[in-house]
Amino acid sequence: MNRSEIVFYLNGQRQVVSGPDVFLPLSSYLRYSLHLTGTKVVCSEGDCGACTVVLGWLDAENKLSYRMVDSCIQFVYQLDLCHVISIEGIGTENNLHPAQKAMVEHFGSQCGFCTPGFVMALVDLTEKQSTYNSVDVREKLTGNLCRCTGYEAIVKAALSLSDTKVQSIIQSYNQEQMTSEFRALRGDNVLIEADTGFAQKKFFKPSSLAEALNHKSQHPKVRLVAGATDVGVQANKRRSHDTEIMFIAHLHEMGSITVPKNPTEPQSAASGSQIPRIEIGAVANWTDIREAVRPLIPAFAEILDIFAAEQIRNAATIGGNIANGSPIGDSLPVLYALDATLTVQSAAGSRQVLMNNFFRGYKQMDLKQDEILTNVSIPVPRPGSILKLYKVSRRKDLDISTATLAIYLEMEDGKVSSSRIAAGGVGPTIQRLSKAEGILSGEKLTESLLRQAGKAAVGEIAPLTDVRGSREYRLQLIENLFHKFYFEEIRAREVA
């Protein structure tokens, strides 16, 4: 069945939205359409967390799974069959939520503009954990910026909630009522057309991958939207004006993650290879991927620890990171180094492309107009191999990379038997550093060899100067990272 409206719940109240409001960021819908002004907007690009809300959507088990997200880059059209909890839904003036009380008691607010966002992040924390230390709190609050308090008071407020019994806000809403309605509507396609005052816009939410592929073949120029963490920023900053949108993030056929049960045993993977592989659906989000890859590819999980912040990781997908085509996408170098395989599908069928062959130039991909990226298959590093990933940015958290480097070396008898090295932020696409690879191949890893490889790498890259760093800085950086790799991975093992 085709539906022409978005159905969701806001603080337990049913919402049915059609017309131009469908295309608004959730924060604007809350503030301007519903006059719920508790949610604040500062940056409109996912950088400050002032607009944080808690969002529940149907997971593979048909249950509502709740995560915090930034509502400024979450559009109403993404909310179909979701439950949004905003700051208005957690307490009242006379009955504050414990997170609100704690912020008052510990002087966690001054101008107050950031406060609803911090409170919502603390609500999310108390829903997920009952005990936490200051490291957990700081990680949880990475996506929230405060210009006034210096954070200490907020951290104290958060810590005061650890080991206390905080009543679940999520469970205070009727989960059964919402999920049974959502399950009943899940088979609908949603098709909405509206005049926003600026343009005539069209929205489609397919009920299945087959519907999505069919729609894409008939509307090849439709903008795919998954987490909207790239698309949303472009739209809010008026750098893009998409008039046709297809939302794919809730397609369960593209959302699963499969980890090999016994990674030391070869398996018959979907991609036909005998190497154990982690299979990741293109709309799997970074929060889930981070936890899934940690046991088998810990270096990848560590890079994801500093990928954006939790609000973004909860929404952002691996497919969006790849298809966005940015040479500073943080997942790309590791996917090159591990020789990942992508599956792309159209209504006519599917094909597989090596990540190493996917990009042809700046934002140019081996992806036809009727195709959707559906799966990423990552070989598990071989036992005894070395995988090291570097992300260099101006600050550790919530920052875009200045440059990235992935070094993957397979070893035999103390020598490099095979190598794949890829760098980002140093050219129009990720660059494989084949000269550096050649220098390491067949050799024992020494300081002078790594220095030589670093110098060769510099000859293979053509970085630009931009706000994050000059061309000269990036050249020196890549060279130095090879040296750093020697001390961190080789020397450290020798002296251990």
Ligand SMILES: Cc1cc2nc3c(=O)[nH]c(=O)nc-3n(C[C@H](O)[C@H](O)[C@H](O)COP(=O)(O)OP(=O)(O)OC[C@H]3O[C@@H](n4cnc5c(N)ncnc54)[C@H](O)[C@@H]3O)c2cc1C
């Ligand atoms: C505050 C902030 C911090 C960030 N920090 C980082 C960071 O540290 N590292 C980093 O790498 N990125 C970062 N990003 C960028 C972004 O979060 C990632 O690129 C993310 O993975 C994009 O996924 P998405 O699902 O949100 O993509 P979307 O915005 O939904 O889509 C991005 C592009 O991919 C296309 N697309 C999406 N899915 C598919 C598909 N399955 N098939 C074909 N095309 C598709 C869309 O049409 C669009 O062109 C950050 C963004 C923000 C706002």
Ligand code: FES
């Ligand atoms: S307003 Fe800054 S993250 Fe949304």
Ligand code: FES
């Ligand atoms: S209290 Fe002013 S920005 Fe945080």
